[in-house]
Amino acid sequence: MDSLIQFVQQDLGNPGLAALLSNPSFAFIQLMNSFSQAMNLFIIAAGLSLIFGVLRVINFAHGAFYMFGAYIVYSVAQEWTGNFWLGVAAAGLGLAVMAVVIERGLFQYIYDKEHLMQLLLTFAVVLILSDVAKIIWGTDQYSVSYPASMKGAVDLGVTFYPTYRLFLIVVGPAIAIGLWLFTERTRFGRLTRAATQDREMLSALGVNVPIIYTGVFILGSVLAGIGGGLAAPFNSPTPGMDATIIVDCFVIVIVGGLGSIWGSFIGAIIYGLVFNYGSVIVPNWQDVFPFLILLAVLLVRPWGLFGKPEGGNA
Amino acid sequence: MTGRMTRPVLAACLTVLVLLALVPLLESNYLIDLFNEIMIYALFALSLNVIIGYSGNVSFGHAAYFAIGGYTMAILLTTYEWPLLPAFAAAVAFSFACSAVVAYFCTRLTDIYFAMLTLAFSMLVWGVAFKWRLMTGGDDGFVGVDVPAFIAERVPFYYFSLVVIATAVAVLWVICHSAFGRALLAVRENPVRAGFVGINTRLMRWWAFVVAGTFAGIAGALFAMVHRGMYTESAFWPESATVLIMTLLGGMYSFFGPAIGAASLFLLERLTNEYTEYWPLVLGTILLAILMFLPEGLAGLAQAVRRQILRGR
Numbered sequence: 183m184d185s186l187i188q189f190v191q192q193d194l195g196n197p198g199l200a201a202l203l204s205n206p207s208f209a210f211i212q213l214m215n216s217f218s219q220a221m222n223l224f225i226i227a228a229g230l231s232l233i234f235g236v237l238r239v240i241n242f243a244h245g246a247f248y249m250f251g252a253y254i255v256y257s258v259a260q261e262w263t264g265n266f267w268l269g270v271a272a273a274g275l276g277l278a279v280m281a282v283v284i285e286r287g288l289f290q291y292i293y294d295k296e297h298l299m300q301l302l303l304t305f306a307v308v309l310i311l312s313d314v315a316k317i318i319w320g321t322d323q324y325s326v327s328y329p330a331s332m333k334g335a336v337d338l339g340v341t342f343y344p345t346y347r348l349f350l351i352v353v354g355p356a357i358a359i360g361l362w363l364f365t366e367r368t369r370f371g372r373l374t375r376a377a378t379q380d381r382e383m384l385s386a387l388g389v390n391v392p393i394i395y396t397g398v399f400i401l402g403s404v405l406a407g408i409g410g411g412l413a414a415p416f417n418s419p420t421p422g423m424d425a426t427i428i429v430d431c432f433v434i435v436i437v438g439g440l441g442s443i444w445g446s447f448i449g450a451i452i453y454g455l456v457f458n459y460g461s462v463i464v465p466n467w468q469d470v471f472p473f474l475i476l477l478a479v480l481l482v483r484p485w486g487l488f489g490k491p492e493g494g495n496a
Numbered sequence: 497m498t499g500r501m502t503r504p505v506l507a508a509c510l511t512v513l514v515l516l517a518l519v520p521l522l523e524s525n526y527l528i529d530l531f532n533e534i535m536i537y538a539l540f541a542l543s544l545n546v547i548i549g550y551s552g553n554v555s556f557g558h559a560a561y562f563a564i565g566g567y568t569m570a571i572l573l574t575t576y577e578w579p580l581l582p583a584f585a586a587a588v589a590f591s592f593a594c595s596a597v598v599a600y601f602c603t604r605l606t607d608i609y610f611a612m613l614t615l616a617f618s619m620l621v622w623g624v625a626f627k628w629r630l631m632t633g634g635d636d637g638f639v640g641v642d643v644p645a646f647i648a649e650r651v652p653f654y655y656f657s658l659v660v661i662a663t664a665v666a667v668l669w670v671i672c673h674s675a676f677g678r679a680l681l682a683v684r685e686n687p688v689r690a691g692f693v694g695i696n697t698r699l700m701r702w703w704a705f706v707v708a709g710t711f712a713g714i715a716g717a718l719f720a721m722v723h724r725g726m727y728t729e730s731a732f733w734p735e736s737a738t739v740l741i742m743t744l745l746g747g748m749y750s751f752f753g754p755a756i757g758a759a760s761l762f763l764l765e766r767l768t769n770e771y772t773e774y775w776p777l778v779l780g781t782i783l784l785a786i787l788m789f790l791p792e793g794l795a796g797l798a799q800a801v802r803r804q805i806l807r808g809r
Contacts, residue, residue: 240608242737291788297608298554302744303787305737309780317774425734429619436612470623476616481601484609 198462207341212458218347220454221354222413226427227434227446228361229405235441236378236398239289240297242304245428246311247277247403251410252419253315256324259414266329270411277407278400285399290392312424321421326414346415353412357405358447365443374398378441433472437479439489448487501669505752516658520651528654529722534762535661536718541742541754542668543711548740549748550672551704552684553602556611556736557618558712560598563625563731565591565713566720567632570641573721575631580644584717591713592706594621599705603698606687615733622731637727641720657718664714665755671707672751680704741783747793756794 183203191200202209230244251273259269284307292300327333328346335342365371376384377394385391410427417423434453438445453472461468485491501509519531544558568590572583598617605613625632632638647653671677682690683697691697720726729735738761746757764782768775790797 240612288784297611298548298740298744299787299791301554301556301611302737302740302783305741306780306783306787309776309783313774313777313780425732429615429733432612432615436616466627467623470620470627473616473620473623477601477613477620480605480609480613480616484605484613 196463198465202459202462210338210340211343212462213455214343214347214351216454216458217354217451218350218454219458220450221350222409223430223434223453224354224447224450225357225412226406226409227431227438227450228357228443229402229409230431231435231438231441231443231446232361232405233399233402234435236374237289237293237395239292239300239304240432241402242301242428243284243307243311244402244406244431245424245426246308246315247280247406248410248413248427249315249419249424250280250311251277251407252326252414252417252423253319253324253410254407255411255414256319256326256419260324260326266326266415269326269414270408273407273411274404277403281400281403282396284403285396289399290395293395308424308428312421315424316421319419323418323420325418328415350412354447354450358443361443370394370397430472433476436486437475439486442486442488445486445488513658513662517655520654525650528650530762530766532654532657532722533719534759535657536715536722537739537742537758537762538755539661539664539718540712540715540739541746541758542665542751543708543715544739544743545748545751545754546668546672546680546704546708546711548743549750549754550677550680550684551701552687553606553701553704554611554740555602555614555705555708556733556740557614557616557621558708558739559731559733559735560614560618560621561591561595561709561712562716562719562735562739563621563726564594565716566726566730567625567638567716568713569717570638570720570726571631573644574638574640574642577642580647587717588710588713591716592710595706595709595713596702599702599709602705603701615736618731618733618736622728622733625728625731632726632728635728637725638720639725641724641726643721643724647721653721657722660714660718664711668707668711669751676700676703741779745782745786745793747795747797749792750795753793753795760794 187200187204190196190203202212226244226248229247230241233239233241233244254273254276255266255269257269258272259266263269288303288307292303332344332346332349335344336348363371365374373384373389373394374397376389377391377398381391384394430453434449435446436449437452438447438449452475456471456475457468460471464471479486483489516531516535520528522528540558540562543561544555547553547555547558565587568587569583572578572586573580578586598614602610602613602617626635628634643653647656672680679690679695680700682693682695683700687697690700716726716730719730739758742758742761743754744757745761746755747753761779765775765779768778772778786793792799
């Protein structure tokens with residue numbers, strides 16, 4: 183092992199990799215960082231995937247929803263109440279309202295249109311929302327403090343780790359299980375799955391399909407809002423954060439398979455691991471690695487690791 | 497649709513060309529730069545339309561080839577001090593090569609997966625431009641491009657740009673109206689039937705992608721010279737979306753539509769910026785309006801109006 187570390191350090195000239203090999207707690211922290219980043223991204227990506235799974239619309243505005251979530255947490259938690267959790271709840275609620283307006287006002291008209299029309303319509307929403315955010319919150323970068331109960335760090339035996347990040351690692355799987363139970367075990371979830379399969383049949387059976395679409399859109403958007411809210415303490419709300427996050431979400435959702443909850447979960451973990459270890463081993467290029475994975479997946483299995491090939495497209 | 501321009505179209509083209517050639521007589525630096533940029537974006541939008549309007553695939557990463565052309569031009573002219581012609585040829589060749597490779601992979605997919613793959617490749621290009629600081633200047637941009645002395649002044653450069661773009665558009669027109677262009681339309685309208693008729697649909701889509709990428713590279717190379725710089729925003733995905741909007745606004749089912757779209761959008765942006773900083777808000781609203789009420793763009797609107805008038809007679 184020592185000779186390997188020496189080889190990496192001196193012959194390969196890679197101090198990052200050497201540190202990972204020689205310092206287990208450093209490697210462990212990277213692992214935890216990967217998971218906490220992954221779980222935050224999962225919450226957002228799951229919303230995007232859920233919406234695509236049912237509505238068949240790739241929503242570019244999902245990133246803007248995330249940004250609104252973060253801004254709302256800033257306003258409610260930082261400026262008005264001082265309670266972080268109240269802020270997150272407000273972010274979820276605010277996004278639910280926005281989702282109803284946008285789905286009923288715009289998206290419901292484009293489900294039958296071409297993909298180009300849909301992409302561009304969601305892009306129009308991105309443009310409008312990003313400026314609305316600028317009008318409301320300006321162009322400053324805001325900082326949101328960690329919730330009072332989670333300011334410290336927890337002793338994990340190997341090393342100390344920030345409580346809040348640990349909380350994210352727990353909350354991600356909880357949401358995944360919740361979503362899974364919801365789609366597999368509830369009546370609304372069953373109808374949702376039926377709507378993905380055959381919309382017309384479901385409608386013929388007397389189910390109000392538009393309500394299901396609205397419901398799914400709300401759920402997906404609320405996830406983006408909550409994800410943005412939870413990210414606010416370490417990802418300061420600022421203009422432009424919507425354009426970056428949406429690309430990360432695309433990577434995760436496509437790697438995992440569009441429409442699959444567990445696919446997004448695994449996709450997010452892969453993203454987290456590649457990003458965090460990548461930034462240690464090849465510093466500065468971590469932003470490029472996720473795209474390489476995306477390319478690899480699109481070329482080998484375009485429908486993603488957990489997705490199903492679509493009829494004529496595969 | 498014949499392989500030759502109808503007389504009114506030819507007359508309109510020549511008129512536009514003459515008017516563009518007269519622009520420097522106005523002796524306004526502002527207007528010369530404005531028209532120069534409009535022409536560049538018009539070429540950019542026309543190139544994208546080869547993929548969208550003619551082969552029916554939506555590329556969501558077309559900015560990548562614009563940026564590749566631009567960065568190659570900027571780096572060769574400045575860092576390596578190449579003369580104009582070799583640098584230009586290399587920029588075009590490199591855009592061609594990159595789009596050829598990407599097209600090979602993208603044409604394996606269709607529809608939404610095609611769009612996503614083009615997006616992924618463009619983000620890769622963006623990532624390289626953003627991170628390869630030594631070569632591209634990273635997020636500060638590549639500033640201070642050395643434009644060769646004989647076109648360094650505004651007016652000579654304008655004419656250089658006009659000649660390059662007019663030639664490029666003419667070549668694009670010929671390509672789109674050749675047997676190849678017609679075959680592409682067949683692929684767009686009905687890929688399965690086109691396949692049965694004996695058209696190699698994948699090869700056709702590959703060529704469409706490569707032609708589009710190469711001409712976007714030409715537009716990018718000119719952009720780098722007119723701005724004396726190249727910036728990562730040019731490769732970022734919203735730029736790809738903007739050129740898509742230009743194409744859509746003008747009308748993707750007509751050859752010249754995207755150029756009109758580019759010009760209108762560009763002028764509108766300049767005009768809006770005089771009054772408000774919220775251009776994206778205006779653009780978003782316009783886009784919503786087109787999608788809801790004008791799905792065939794300005795060109796489609798013009799045709800509908802003409803039909804209406806003809807019917808009235």
